[in-house]
Amino acid sequence: MSRAVSLHQVSKSYTQGVRVVQRLSLDIEPGEFLVLLGPSGCGKSTVLRMIAGLEEPTEGEVRLDGEYANHLAPAERHMAMVFQNYALYPTMNSRANIGFPLRIEEPGRDPGPRVEATARMLGIEDLLDRFPHQLSGGERQRVAMGRAIARHPSAFLMDEPLANLDAKLRSHLRAEIARLTRDLDVTTLYVTHDQAEAMSLGDRVAVLRGGVLQQLGTPRAVYALPENVFVAAFIGTPRINLLRGVVLAPLDGAMSIGLGRQALVLPEPLSPDHRLLRVQQGREVIVGLRSEAVRLARPTRARPGEVAISGLVEHVEFQGHEVLVHLDTGSQPALVPELEAPRPVARAGGRRRREGGVFDRLRLRGRAAGALRAGPVVVLERAAEAGPEPVSEPVSAEARLPGDLIVRTTPDHALRPGMQVPLLVDLAHLFVFDHDGIRISPAPTKLPNLEG
Numbered sequence: 001m002s003r004a005v006s007l008h009q010v011s012k013s014y015t016q017g018v019r020v021v022q023r024l025s026l027d028i029e030p031g032e033f034l035v036l037l038g039p040s041g042c043g044k045s046t047v048l049r050m051i052a053g054l055e056e057p058t059e060g061e062v063r064l065d066g067e068y069a070n071h072l073a074p075a076e077r078h079m080a081m082v083f084q085n086y087a088l089y090p091t092m093n094s095r096a097n098i099g100f101p102l103r104i105e106e107p108g109r110d111p112g113p114r115v116e117a118t119a120r121m122l123g124i125e126d127l128l129d130r131f132p133h134q135l136s137g138g139e140r141q142r143v144a145m146g147r148a149i150a151r152h153p154s155a156f157l158m159d160e161p162l163a164n165l166d167a168k169l170r171s172h173l174r175a176e177i178a179r180l181t182r183d184l185d186v187t188t189l190y191v192t193h194d195q196a197e198a199m200s201l202g203d204r205v206a207v208l209r210g211g212v213l214q215q216l217g218t219p220r221a222v223y224a225l226p227e228n229v230f231v232a233a234f235i236g237t238p239r240i241n242l243l244r245g246v247v248l249a250p251l252d253g254a255m256s257i258g259l260g261r262q263a264l265v266l267p268e269p270l271s272p273d274h275r276l277l278r279v280q281q282g283r284e285v286i287v288g289l290r291s292e293a294v295r296l297a298r299p300t301r302a303r304p305g306e307v308a309i310s311g312l313v314e315h316v317e318f319q320g321h322e323v324l325v326h327l328d329t330g331s332q333p334a335l336v337p338e339l340e341a342p343r344p345v346a347r348a349g350g351r352r353r354r355e356g357g358v359f360d361r362l363r364l365r366g367r368a369a370g371a372l373r374a375g376p377v378v379v380l381e382r383a384a385e386a387g388p389e390p391v392s393e394p395v396s397a398e399a400r401l402p403g404d405l406i407v408r409t410t411p412d413h414a415l416r417p418g419m420q421v422p423l424l425v426d427l428a429h430l431f432v433f434d435h436d437g438i439r440i441s442p443a444p445t446k447l448p449n450l451e452g
């Protein structure tokens with residue numbers, strides 16, 4: 001029987017004073033597939049282990065079907081875990097591995113029929129007499145899934161079950177997991193750092209950062225209305241363009257958002273969301289443009305709601321069905337710390353100026369509820385440049401990519417580095433985040449209606 005799983009203000013510290021999960025509240029419906037998504041070390045596995053009963057919350061309550069369950073031993077929770085490393089017994093064949101928990105739970109009963117039925121469901125009948133070392137990674141994970149399914153658990157807890165598999169197999173097993181959990185109608189919690197996996201599997205996705213829940217919603221909702229820059233940058237491929245901007249709202253002229261050398265002039269009459277930006281006059285903001293918000297086209301082709309800017313082609317990435325064009329538009333990117341390679345840092349022995357130093361002034365502080373507890377959401381590009389002499393640390397391929405704006409286009413455009421190209425920005429797809437990284441346009445859903 002599928003069950004409801006709730007966390008109420010749950011925190012976990014392994015070391016005193018360091019909370020790796022912070023006041024997390026989640027309600028998972030019976031039969032729901034919920035994905036916990038976040039970068040490495042954000043506390044996903046810890047959450048799963050607390051639900052399984054393998055870790056005890058330091059504070060807060062785990063509830064199963066509404067009942068307090070912190071004290072229940074793992075076996076009493078009737079949940080099945082599936083791990084990244086399969087965790088099969090090497091000396092047992094698949095039949096014995098799948099049947100093992102059944103023998104423990106019901107010692108007098110022959111597990112055979114249930115093992116066979118599970119194997120049929122997974123299409124692994126021919127693997128039952130093989131030992132783990134005689135199986136491929138994908139086959140081992142199917143056997144591990146079989147062991148979880150055969151128990152008829154009240155919930156599946158899956159901790160990056162596909163992480164060790166190659167891309168093709170991952171996508172195949174992803175579809176299989178989606179089908180199985182739907183057919184079995186069992187509450188499933190699935191941990192991953194892979195946003196594509198989260199988006200394709202989850203009924204809802206919970207995005208975690210530094211142990212703090214950033215957003216909980218359907219894949220469509222978190223993509224369409226990310227509540228902060230972290231969520232915006234973590235979800236979506238290619239990653240959203242995040243640019244430093246300034247809101248310019250003169251009393252006698254059109255409102256615009258300055259982006260370094262260019263500006264996005266907001267069309268009149270202002271939309272309700274754009275009107276809300278007026279209070280940000282003169283303030284630094286972060287502009288988020290997903291690749292579908294910008295297209296290569298002349299100003300004369302602009303549709304209502306589109307404004308013209310231009311960019312210098314720096315790099316063209318051919319992907320077959322599409323091309324990613326890296327452009328320099330004269331703006332500066334805003335960085336989301338956990339998602340970037342290390343930036344240049346002060347040389348050992350060099351001092352990072354503490355108060356009022358350039359580093360501190362440029363580091364944008366996160367003071368919104370969740371953001372504060374998990375540290376700053378955004379850091380301005382080239383933060384250390386004006387500080388002590390920087391040294392270069394290894395920088396990931398993505399961080400080295402040229403340009404400040406990546407735009408998707410069809411392969412039939414003949415584009416070369418050095419070309420200046422016209423661009424149209426669709427303001428209906430414009431995100432604006434305040435200097436703390438919290439979305440201010442479109443208006444945050446949680447705020448009272450300022451229009452009223």
Ligand SMILES: Nc1ncnc2c1ncn2[C@@H]1O[C@H](COP(=O)(O)OP(=O)(O)OP(=O)(O)O)[C@@H](O)[C@H]1O
Pocket residue numbers: 014015020038039040041042043044045046047193
């Ligand atoms: N048993 C433990 N004792 C001390 N610290 C721990 C323990 N388990 C996890 N941690 C720490 O808690 C934090 C969260 O770890 P957790 O494994 O939950 O993160 P995660 O998001 O699942 O990471 P990953 O995706 O890399 O598995 C990390 O900083 C980790 O080092």
